[in-house]
Amino acid sequence: MMRYLAILMLALLPVFAHAGEAQDMAADPVLEKRMIVLAEKLRCLVCQNESLASSHAELAEDLRREVREQMNLGKSDQEIIDYLVSRYGDFVLYDPPMKSYTVLLWFGPFALLLIGVGMLLYQVRKRRQIVPETQLSEEAQKRAAALLNDQE
Amino acid sequence: MMRFILPLVIFLALAAFLFKGLSLNPREVPSPLVDKPAPAFTLPQLHEPKKQFSPADMKGKVWMLNVWASWCVSCRDEHPLLVELAAQKTVPIYGLNYKDKRADAEMWLQRGGDPYVLSVSDTEGRIGIDYGVYGVPETYVIDKQGIIRYKQIGPVTMQSLSDTILPLVAKLEKE
Numbered sequence: 001m002m003r004y005l006a007i008l009m010l011a012l013l014p015v016f017a018h019a020g021e022a023q024d025m026a027a028d029p030v031l032e033k034r035m036i037v038l039a040e041k042l043r044c045l046v047c048q049n050e051s052l053a054s055s056h057a058e059l060a061e062d063l064r065r066e067v068r069e070q071m072n073l074g075k076s077d078q079e080i081i082d083y084l085v086s087r088y089g090d091f092v093l094y095d096p097p098m099k100s101y102t103v104l105l106w107f108g109p110f111a112l113l114l115i116g117v118g119m120l121l122y123q124v125r126k127r128r129q130i131v132p133e134t135q136l137s138e139e140a141q142k143r144a145a146a147l148l149n150d151q152e
Numbered sequence: 153m154m155r156f157i158l159p160l161v162i163f164l165a166l167a168a169f170l171f172k173g174l175s176l177n178p179r180e181v182p183s184p185l186v187d188k189p190a191p192a193f194t195l196p197q198l199h200e201p202k203k204q205f206s207p208a209d210m211k212g213k214v215w216m217l218n219v220w221a222s223w224c225v226s227c228r229d230e231h232p233l234l235v236e237l238a239a240q241k242t243v244p245i246y247g248l249n250y251k252d253k254r255a256d257a258e259m260w261l262q263r264g265g266d267p268y269v270l271s272v273s274d275t276e277g278r279i280g281i282d283y284g285v286y287g288v289p290e291t292y293v294i295d296k297q298g299i300i301r302y303k304q305i306g307p308v309t310m311q312s313l314s315d316t317i318l319p320l321v322a323k324l325e326k327e
Contacts, residue, residue: 048178048179088284089183089184
């Protein structure tokens with residue numbers, strides 16, 4: 001019995017061992033939460049596939065501090081995002097803005113889908129022309145049936 | 153015939169894009185600060201902390217701002233080049249000592265030589281953020297009007313000096 005209990009408790013261990021966001025000081029929990037929400041939309045420049053919220057890089061810590069301080073100064077989320085974009089470029093945004101050079105990024109997949117659908121329709125239509133539905137005469141149908149039955 | 157050519161063309165185009173991608177460096181994030189005024193700051197000087205330095209002091213001069221730190225490994229690669237460049241006196245190099253301890257930084261300069269007219273201490277990396285620094289070393293070329301004209305991400309190399317930085321400095325001197 002004790003053994004099963006021990007196994008069960010070990011099995012439950014991963015439930016409690018979740019990886020949290022990178023921890024910093026959380027002086028004001030409300031502000032900290034707002035900072036984390038914003039930082040999740042921003043990309044860490046050092047480990048480029050991590051968000052600013054989850055990165056442990058030193059620069060990410062500094063940037064979180066910067067975001068926290070600017071929030072303390074009463075800046076809006078948009079103002080802080082604008083500041084970071086002016087320093088690091090659109091690269092810091094996980095959500096790329098719609099611009100002339102990101103049109104392909106935004107609409108490219110849909111264009112490919114349309115091309116694919118177009119090609120499919122074209123092929124289907126062409127095939128129909130090549131193989132028209134054949135109408136068998138009564139005699140031919142009888143013969144076909146006879147041949148098929150013969151096989152059995 | 154067409155049914156073979158079209159897929160081949162598509163494949164070749166895709167291959168060309170992917171091949172180009174091999175030589176791109178995803179770590180190099182183009183800086184939006186190029187052709188923008190260098191962000192202002194006032195920081196204590198490394199050697200004489202009582203004195204301060206501000207980019208505004210450099211109005212009318214073409215200069216380089218090199219972000220460095222004693223803990224930065226690639227800074228060691230570019231350092232001899234900077235020392236050599238400083239000896240030629242083509243362009244004044246100012247150092248932004250980024251997130252470093254003063255004693256470590258001074259020791260580092262004693263060992264490798266000091267190419268900087270002066271260095272300033274950005275102990276907490278705040279000015280670094282203002283300049284969009286994300287990987288040390290980084291080097292900015294700033295013109296007479298205080299506009300950033302070029303940003304080198306990563307160490308300055310012989311090639312980047314002769315191909316880009318020195319011609320740009322020569323051009324900016326004439327402006």
